[in-house]
Amino acid sequence: xxxxxxxxxxxxxxxxxxxxxxxxxxFTFSGYAMSWVRQAPGKGLEWVSGISAGGGDTYYxxxxxxxxxxxxxxxxxxxYLQMNSLRAEDTARYFCAKGNTGVPFGYWGQGTLVxxxx
Amino acid sequence: DIVMxxxxxxxxxxxxxxxxxxxxxxxSVFYTSNNKNYFAWYQQKPxxxxxxxxxxxxxxxxxxxxxxxxxxxxxxxxxxISSLQAEDVAVxxxxxxxxxxxxxxxxxxxxxx
Numbered sequence: 001x002x003x004x005x006x007x008x009x010x011x012x013x014x015x016x017x018x019x020x021x022x023x024x025x026x027f028t029f030s031g032y033a034m035s036w037v038r039q040a041p042g043k044g045l046e047w048v049s050g051i052s053a054g055g056g057d058t059y060y061x062x063x064x065x066x067x068x069x070x071x072x073x074x075x076x077x078x079x080y081l082q083m084n085s086l087r088a089e090d091t092a093r094y095f096c097a098k099g100n101t102g103v104p105f106g107y108w109g110q111g112t113l114v115x116x117x118x
Numbered sequence: 119d120i121v122m123x124x125x126x127x128x129x130x131x132x133x134x135x136x137x138x139x140x141x142x143x144x145x146s147v148f149y150t151s152n153n154k155n156y157f158a159w160y161q162q163k164p165x166x167x168x169x170x171x172x173x174x175x176x177x178x179x180x181x182x183x184x185x186x187x188x189x190x191x192x193x194x195x196x197x198x199i200s201s202l203q204a205e206d207v208a209v210x211x212x213x214x215x216x217x218x219x220x221x222x223x224x225x226x227x228x229x230x231x
Contacts (some may be wrong), residue, residue, distance in 0.1 A: 031204040035126070035220070037168075043209065044223075044224050045162075045168065045211055045213075045222040045225075046222070047219050047220045047222070050218070050220075059218050059219070061219050062219075068157065082218045091188075095167055095168075099215070100215070100220065101215055101216070101217060101218045101219075101220050102156070102215060103215060103216075104170055104172075104173035104174075104213075104215055105160070105168070105170060105213070105220075106170050107170075107178070108167035108168055108169070109167060110166075110167055110186060111167055
């Protein structure tokens with residue numbers, strides 16, 4: 001059974017940092033591109049960042065470029081999102097998803113909530 | 119970026135009736151080299167993550183009931199629920215995964231009339 005479990009969310013002040021993690025199981029993690037997608041409260045879905053299967057290629061939405069860094073550790077089946085210089089508009093539930101440009105997003109975690117507020 | 123526009127924003131359908139959601143992309147998402155539309159539909163129920171329903175525009179994900187079907191090509195796509203059930207109440211999103219960034223429509227809320 002495929003499982004994707006995010007963690008690391010919480011309340012942070014504007015300008016602060018957080019690191020999200022996503023542990024995957026039930027599929028060959030190292031064989032698939034992965035993405036982070038966020039959803040602000042009551043709003044739609046916004047792709048944030050993606051990474052190739054091997055980790056050598058990374059992609060970012062313009063809204064987070066230069067502030068967020070995606071990475072992965074295939075030996076630990078874990079995806080990361082380092083978020084710096086957080087803003088109020090980054091407040092959202094962040095989902096880890098199996099997929100990226102070129103492939104559909106087949107599996108999603110339950111998400112982890114990030115709240116940026118003073 | 120490719121802009122995805124869904125219509126309507128919401129619709130109310132009687133149980134057992136047909137529900138139809140449309141999605142238009144600002145550029146074609148059809149890749150001629152493999153004859154595939156890089157297009158998907160997702161269902162999101164309250165308090166849950168999105169769930170993949172349809173990919174390559176018309177391929178049903180494993181386990182998805184056959185009352186859900188997808189059609190269209192290029193820039194215009196349709197999701198049809200042939201006979202609406204109570205458990206289909208959700209927000210439905212279209213998505214293109216043809217180019218970076220992958221983009222989603224704004225969502226269509228489906229309710230029971």
